[in-house]
Amino acid sequence: MSDSPAVTHRHEFVLFFDVQDGNPNGDPDAGNLPRIDPETNLGLVSDVALKRKIRNYVALKAEVGDILAQGHEIYMSEGATLNNQHKRAWEAVMPPVDKSEEYKKLPKDQQKSRELTRWMCANFWDIRTFGAVMTTGVNAGQVRGPVQIAFSRSLERILPLEISITRMAATTEADAEAKGGRTMGRKHIVPYGAYRVHGFVSAPLASHDTKGTGFSEADLDLLWDALCNMFEHDRSAARGQMASRKLIVFRHASALGNAQAQALFDRVKVDRVYQGIAHEIGSDAYHNSTDNWPAARSWSDYAVRIERDGLPDGIEILEPC
Amino acid sequence: MGVRLHIWGERACFTRPEMKVERVSYDVITPSAARGILEAIHWKPAIRWHVDRIHVLKPIRFQSFRRNEVGAKASASLASGAMKRKDTSGLGIAVDEDRQQRAAMLLVDVAYVIEAHFEMTEKAGPGDTAAKHISMFNRRAASGQCFHRPCLGTREFPAEFALVAEGDPLPSPDASFTERERDLGWMLHDIDFANGSASRFFHARMEDGVIEVPAWNSADLVS
Numbered sequence: 001m002s003d004s005p006a007v008t009h010r011h012e013f014v015l016f017f018d019v020q021d022g023n024p025n026g027d028p029d030a031g032n033l034p035r036i037d038p039e040t041n042l043g044l045v046s047d048v049a050l051k052r053k054i055r056n057y058v059a060l061k062a063e064v065g066d067i068l069a070q071g072h073e074i075y076m077s078e079g080a081t082l083n084n085q086h087k088r089a090w091e092a093v094m095p096p097v098d099k100s101e102e103y104k105k106l107p108k109d110q111q112k113s114r115e116l117t118r119w120m121c122a123n124f125w126d127i128r129t130f131g132a133v134m135t136t137g138v139n140a141g142q143v144r145g146p147v148q149i150a151f152s153r154s155l156e157r158i159l160p161l162e163i164s165i166t167r168m169a170a171t172t173e174a175d176a177e178a179k180g181g182r183t184m185g186r187k188h189i190v191p192y193g194a195y196r197v198h199g200f201v202s203a204p205l206a207s208h209d210t211k212g213t214g215f216s217e218a219d220l221d222l223l224w225d226a227l228c229n230m231f232e233h234d235r236s237a238a239r240g241q242m243a244s245r246k247l248i249v250f251r252h253a254s255a256l257g258n259a260q261a262q263a264l265f266d267r268v269k270v271d272r273v274y275q276g277i278a279h280e281i282g283s284d285a286y287h288n289s290t291d292n293w294p295a296a297r298s299w300s301d302y303a304v305r306i307e308r309d310g311l312p313d314g315i316e317i318l319e320p321c
Numbered sequence: 322m323g324v325r326l327h328i329w330g331e332r333a334c335f336t337r338p339e340m341k342v343e344r345v346s347y348d349v350i351t352p353s354a355a356r357g358i359l360e361a362i363h364w365k366p367a368i369r370w371h372v373d374r375i376h377v378l379k380p381i382r383f384q385s386f387r388r389n390e391v392g393a394k395a396s397a398s399l400a401s402g403a404m405k406r407k408d409t410s411g412l413g414i415a416v417d418e419d420r421q422q423r424a425a426m427l428l429v430d431v432a433y434v435i436e437a438h439f440e441m442t443e444k445a446g447p448g449d450t451a452a453k454h455i456s457m458f459n460r461r462a463a464s465g466q467c468f469h470r471p472c473l474g475t476r477e478f479p480a481e482f483a484l485v486a487e488g489d490p491l492p493s494p495d496a497s498f499t500e501r502e503r504d505l506g507w508m509l510h511d512i513d514f515a516n517g518s519a520s521r522f523f524h525a526r527m528e529d530g531v532i533e534v535p536a537w538n539s540a541d542l543v544s
Contacts, residue, residue, distance in 0.1 A: 028422045150478065256466035256468065258465075261479075
C-alpha cells in the first residue's frame with residue numbers, strides 16, 4: 001500500500017472507446033454475436049467486460065514492475081483461486097482454528113472481521129476499487145468498492161457482420177477425411193462502433209471510517225491510466241482494433257458531490273461529422289439530415305464537445321486522455 | 322414528514338427472490354430497493370426510511386442480458402483437507418474454470434417517484450431531530466449529492482435522481498404509459514434484519530400508475 005491518502009472527492013467519468021473490425025463484447029445468448037439492444041440496434045458492452053480489462057491492465061502493470069506488486073494484487077484474476085486468498089487473509093489476522101466450518105460464519109469479533117476486510121482491501125487493488133463478496137466458503141465479509149461502471153452503449157446503431165473463415169486443417173481425423181482437411185468457422189465483427197460509458201467514484205466508500213476501502217488518490221490515477229490504456233494490452237483475434245478515445249472526468253470538490261451527475265453527463269455531447277458539417281447526435285437536425293450520410297467508420301466521424309460554460313462551483317473537468 | 326424523490330435510469334433489475342439464479346426483475350421497483358436509494362443519499366442509524374407510495378412513470382418493458390459470472394462456493398471439505406496439509410494449493414476456484422453464464426431479465430427505461438417518510442429509531446441522540454434529517458436529505462437530493470451512487474437494483478444500473486420539492490407538481494407519466502392498472506402479485510416489501518433477515522411480502526397493485534405500500538408493521542405483510 002502506498003501512503004497516498006484515500007479519495008475524498010466524488011468523481012463521475014465518461015469514457016469513449018471504439019472498435020474497428022472486431023467484437024468488443026460477445027453475447028453468449030446470441031452465439032457470440034456482438035451485444036446489441038434489440039429495440040434500438042445500439043451496441044452494448046457489459047460493465048463486467050470493462051472491469052475485466054481494467055483488472056488485467058493493473059495485473060500486467062504489477063507483473064512488469066511498473067507498479068509495486070504489493071498492494072496491487074488482483075483478486076478476481078483469470079486462473080487464480082478465490083478461496084486461497086480468503087485463507088491468506090484469515091491466517092494473517094486470525095488465530096488458527098480447527099474446524100473449517102468456523103470459517104463460514106462472520107467472525108463474531110467485529111474488530112477481527114474489520115481487520116480481515118482491511119487486509120484484503122490493502123492487498124487487492126480490485127477489491128479496493130470495485131469491492132468483492134468474500135462470503136464464499138471461507139468467510140471474509142463483504143465490501144462495496146467506490147467505483148461503479150454502467151453498461152456501455154454505442155453512439156449510433158451498429159451493424160454486426162458474420163464473417164466466414166476457412167482453416168486449412170481439421171481437428172479430428174474424421175473431419176480431415178470428410179472435409180478434405182479443411183474446416184470452416186465464423187467470426188462476428190462490428191465494422192465500426194464508438195461506445196460511451198458512464199462511471200462513478202463514490203468518495204465515502206473510499207474514505208469512510210468503517211465503510212471505506214482505502215481506495216487512494218494513487219489508485220484513482222491508476223484507474224484513469226487503466227481506462228486510457230486497457231485496450232492496448234487486450235489484443236486478440238476476436239477484438240479487432242479497440243482503443244480508448246477520450247476520458248472526461250468530473251472532479252467534485254466535496255465527498256458528497258457538488259452537482260447532479262446527470263447535469264454533468266449532459267455536458268458531454270457528441271456530434272456526427274461529415275464533410276465539415278456537424279450535427280449533435282439525437283438532435284432534430286441529426287434525425288432530419290443524416291439519412292444519406294455514409295455510415296461512421298472511424299473516430300474522426302465523431303466530435304466530442306464539453307460544455308464548460310456555467311460549470312457548477314466546485315466542479316473541475318479533467319481529461320486524462 | 323415526507324419526501325418525494327424522482328428517480329430514473331436506462332436499466333434496472335429488482336430481482337425476484339424466486340428467480341435469482343437467472344435473474345428476473347419484478348415489474349417495478351420494490352420498497353426495499355427504494356429504501357436503499359434513499360439511504361444512498363442520506364441515512365444515519367438514528368433514522369429509518371419507510372416507503373409510502375411508488376409512482377410508476379414509464380411503461381413496464383423487459384430485455385434479456387446474459388453475462389459470464391463466477392460460479393460455485395468453495396467446498397468445506399476441500400478447505401479442511403488443505404488445512405490439514407497446511408498447503409492451500411489446489412483449493413478454491415479458478416474464475417475462468419468456474420464460469421456460470423447467467424441471463425437476466427432487466428427492466429429498460431424506468432422512472433419512478435418514491436414517496437417516503439422516516440421515523441426516528443432508538444439510536445437517535447438528543448441532537449437528532451426530524452427537522453435536521455429532513456433538511457439534510459432535501460439539501461442533498463436537490464443538489465445531486467449522495468453518500469454513494471444509488472442504483473436500480475444492482476450496481477451496474479446507476480440511478481439518476483432529483484428531488485420533487487414540497488409544493489412542486491409530480492413529474493407527469495410518459496404519454497406511452499397507458500396500461501396503468503395492473504395486479505403485480507406478491508412482491509418483496511423488505512427484509513426484516515431485526516428478525517433473522519426474514520423476507521416480508523405484500524400484494525402489490527398498481528392503480529392509475531401508483532402503488533400504495535403498506536406500513537412495515539401492517540397485517541397485510543406476510544413472511
